[in-house]
Amino acid sequence: MNGNDRSIVGLVTLAHGMVHTYELSIPIFVSIWLAEFDTLQLAGMEVAVTQATLGVIVTAGYALFGIGALPGGIVVDRVGSRRLIAACLFGMGGAFLLLGVAQNLLAVAVALLAWGAAASVYHPAGLTLISKGVTERGTGFAYHGIAGNLGIGLGQLVTATLLLVLDWTTVALVLAVPAGVAGLYALRAEFDETAGVENVAADGGGSEAGTGVDSFGEFAAASRHLFVGAFAVVFVIVMANGLFYRGVLTFLPNLLEGLPGFEPIALSAIAPGLDGGGTLNPERYFYAGLLLVGVAGQYVGGKLTDRLPPEYGIAATFATLAVLALAFLPVAALGIGPLLVFGALFGVTLFTPQPLYQAAVADHTPAETRGLSYGYTYLGGFGVGALGGALAGAILTYADAGTLFATLAGIALVASAFAVVLIHRERRAGDATEA
Template sequence: MNRNDRSIVALVMLAHGMVHTYELSLPIFVTIWLMEFDVVNLGLTQLDVTAATLGWVVTAGYGLFGIGALPGGVLVDRIGSRRLISLCLFGMAGSFVLLGLSPNLVVVTLALLCWGAAASVYHPAGLALISKGMNERGTGFAYHGIAGNVGIGLGPLLTAILLVFLDWTTVAMLLAVPALVAGAYATRAKFDESAAVDAGAGGSSKADAGVGSFAEFVTESKRLIAGGLAVVFLVVICSGLFYRGVLTFLPDLLSGLDTFDPIPLASLLPAGLADALGVEAGSGRMLKPERYFYSGLLMVGVLGQYAGGKLTDRLPVEWGLVGAFGALAVLAVLFLPVVNAGLAPLLVFGAILGFFLFVIQPFYQATVAEYTPAGTRGLSYGYTYLGVFGVGALGGALAGTILTYATPTALFTTLAGIAVAGALFGFYLARKNGAATGSEVTSD
């Protein structure tokens, strides 16, 4: 990588790690909110707090995380990536401060909505920056994904450790600090955002300098759909639904297993250290093993992200989608049988699931780049993350509703069906565009 590539990679790795630190820490808080809150007071009525209720609360924040990606994509084509990434980081910090001040689930919901709005601009900004500013795009996607997975794994791990010693509101406020520091760094970052764009590429598009009006937004959206983005949009929706459906309630599902019974913290520490930390027998401070299993599963995703990013430079991305979705379908079917088989099989299975949950992401990110012109790359990734995190956020509500009114078996059968649908869409793209024989894909 050249100097410009390295500067871009440094910023997007930092910001991507922050975004996913917060995103994947929320399911750990969900397990606490299920015990902390009994009702949601809406003034004229009250709702009991169940998995279904919290599923919709979390979906509200996660949904805005995706929905805001579309206007974020328009903005990045107009004002550039660095500014939006800075705003994203400061906004997420403020949102977690509000979360730490939340006295009830209504304010929790408001904090999650603020976080979703702030975080939503990152993916179109960061991915457009890689695709337009880096010469080694595939490697950039790989490192970008690795940083995201470090945040995905270490964020929940840090949250779980802090929750052993502090209440959840204090932990939420402490988590705001890294985003403030990252935001300050982002304001000083300098690089050429369009260093890798051929001035003659995509010249037929009016959006070479971004979308400047609603009429251009409609026109460019039609061009993207005609160029193949419609099917890619269905692919990313399937990925988002599976991702959110598996992860939102995974810690809560695992907490019901005998394998993951809480462990008194005092029993794990030497007497002297326990006294120094103020941890006494019978204090009620417990280690929750399912939180660490969840964090470990997510950290294995680093390998999946890296492998997926490298493979996008070596094989047709459409066939990569088919293979990754096929593996996820099989893993969804096997989840409950493996859970009941004991700890050792579950640990191996968790590592495999973590790998394939994230190997798919560089494939759909690179697919978007293949099917869209550089001038509307921000808009393209806006649509992408509208699908992944906007529509895909319904996976959390779907999971909560199924777990409340049906069974885990029904949930994982549904998730397997979603993965099969994603594989079929990938297969359609491969056949339509001759990916197996290296046919050229139109880039408008």
């Protein structure tokens, strides 16, 4: 990679890691908010705070994270990636500053909405910057993906560790600082945003090279064209993946609290010299570890795309996730040792579909609307998928954890079934071509 490539990759890996650090720190705070807030004051009404209530609030922030991706892809073509990435970083930092001074759950909700709006523009901006500015584009995307998963895992570990010695509002304030520093770096970093454009043009356009539409009429026509083809099937798979992902992760730390082996441990019992009544919460570290092993899942999914059509990998992976979801609680009942091993397998499998469905999008969309295709992909995965948090909260409030995991298994089976539909569609197309 040349100097321009390294400068761009340095920025996008930093920003991508931060986006997912903030994204997955939120579920760690959820269990604290459940204990701290009893009611939500809204428009003169008083609403009791339950898992369902928090599920809706968290879902709203996550939904904006996805919904904003589509307009973000349009804006990046007008203002450039650097400024949009900087705005994303400053916006996320400001949102966590607001979270750090929140005195009630309504302020928390506003902060989460602000975070979702700010974070939503990152993926179209970052992916466009790599596709247009990096000459070794494949390597750039590889580092970008790894950074995202490291942010997902290590960010939660940092959050959980800070919570050992600080209250949650102080932790939110501390977390706000790196985003502000990274935003300043984004404004000062030197690189050419279009240095790789000739490379992109030479191979017919990159998979994240832009929407290729210049008016609302073209946008509407291209969208209609996408959704009458195989992309409509892929879009259902992407939505199911988002629902499963949010559904299992939003309340996972809270679910683990009540399991054998996850009882809080007083810091004084580990280090007798430590006072202050602090406790170590094992579920937060299990959660961080599960997310961190997702790096291996990304690697496995990427390797699978090199060895077989992605729809086969999607079908197999989601069928496996359905089995794992049904097995989660029975394995947890066996004790913390078996659950640690199971959690590693679950974490790897959870992140394996991402490179598979990204490859499926590329396989089943025309190059000239590839950017638009990925905009819809993030809208489906992060926007519609955000409803998984509200669904999980409602089920845990009005039913139980067994019902939640059974529902998640059903969602995974839907994704697997639609992948099978895609396989049969491809076989029919191949038979027609041979005839």
